[in-house]
Amino acid sequence: MSQRFRENLVRVIAIQVVTLVVLWLLQQRYAG
């Protein structure tokens, strides 16, 4: 695996985690 693939992989994992956390926080705050 190349350096670029590894870097992209880390970015992908990071953005998914951030998105899921944001969605979770939205649900926790607003879902009644």
Add this chain to the structure above:
Amino acid sequence: MHWINWVIVAVYLVWVVGDGLKRAKGATNIEAYFLANRSLPWWAVGLSVVATPLKEITLIGTTGQGATDGLKFVQFYFGLPIAMVILGVTLVPFLHGAKVYTAYEYLERRFDARTRSLTSLLFLLSRGMSAGAIISAPAVVLSAIFGWPLTWCVALIGVPTVVYTVLGGVQAVTWADVKQMFVIVGAVLAMVTVLVMRMPVPLDDAFAIAGAAGRMQVFDFSFSLTNQYTFWSGIIGGTFLMLSYFGTDQSQVQRYLTAKSVDEARSSLLMSAYWKIPLQAMILLLGVLVFLYYTFSPAPLYYNPAHQQAMAAASPGTLDSLTARYGVVTTARADAARAAAAARATGDAAATAAALDAYRAQEREAGAVRAVALEAAGKVTGQPTRDVNYIIPRFVIDHLPLGFAGVFLAAVLAAAMSSIAAELNSLSTATVVDFYQRRFKTDGDDAHYLAVSKWATALWGAFACVVATYAASLGSLIEVVNRFGSFFYGSILGVFLLAMIPRARALGAFVGLIAGMATVGLISWQVPSIAFLWHNVTGAVTVVTVGMLFSLMAPTPESARAA
């Protein structure tokens, strides 16, 4: 619609088709026509991988789902990043390294010709039909909104797409996808911005109201095989579906076969993994914002103008009384929503809870009136009246500032065209490479195959337009398309998984494929309540299990020689 909106749509069409025609100069042989001589940069391929499955249904149906069901549909995509990473390290090196034109060509090298032919045929069947459905979905909606004949709407979407795909090949398809992604994302962001700016209460209060109406529920952790969208069906079933779609469906595989190298192909898949969940969440959020807009503003009783017209003609008294009742209820709902926002501003928890309860009651009442109205329209028209696909187009035409309707329509056309173009291009590739070149004319020269490929693309385009013209209104089309594919997808994935197991044999692959499809067919017939995402898991597991059993029974090359 204002003429400025039409100018925007016309400029978009000329831009995409004109650029596609320019790309035609480079398509001088079938490797250039189908694979762009494996020369495209990873970011362009990546945007194409994102754009191709982003069907126009995403802009019309998914936003409508956001308005009616909230954010929970995003769970459907939870498996996508996992699938992309798995594919990047497993199947992509096999397929790109094998220098094949189609994914099914690889199966002949690994197994035999009949497995290649069967998988390719299944692809042609499912994608041929879905190309028609992809044109039909927006055509039906545009026809109802603007009152045009359906044939015109099919032609508006189908003809420009067929022209640039036939002449420009995969180069035109990919570079059109890049432009289309910018149009789609730009349109979504512009609409979200306008809706946020027009919100009559602070966004924090508005989301609380959406939450009270059940629109902010994202995660469902229940392990239910019959619930369509849960966290687990998204993670497990969704991973299998995405592995099948991006790993074995020629319309996707062909995208990354055009990349310069295995590494660039992998990176292009990761770009899709990067964007998909945030983009889908944004699209669903757009639907939630439209729901909020109609909470505070007068909402139409019928989003589909055809329902309104049918009721006005057949039962004007009922229509008038339902419209008046709905007006009263929605006004009370808007007042209750404003009261809830005001209660939140005071910080009084008990008053806020009571105000939100009062709002929920009004929301239920409004839903009940609409249900009665839709049932009445159903009796008059004799057709299903699910109108989720009409919510956003109606909102765009009636309420967005000048120019936005044109941008939205261009985005819907962009999403439809990017999906159809990729499908036509891949249908033509599978037809020519897996059947014509393989079975009917093995000794043609490049010019002959190029001409046949262009004819095949044009014929598939004509077929898709005919299917679209005659396809009836199919309700939530995104599910229909996915459900149809799920009958084959998991099983075809199973064959590719077998291909990576050294002990697997051709007999096992073929019998396993038949067994996988039969099992999925049997389950969906006998237990129709099972959510379709699970069919992908069932199909893949059955193929691998049955395939390995038959492979272990088949003689190895050594034992055959000894015998």
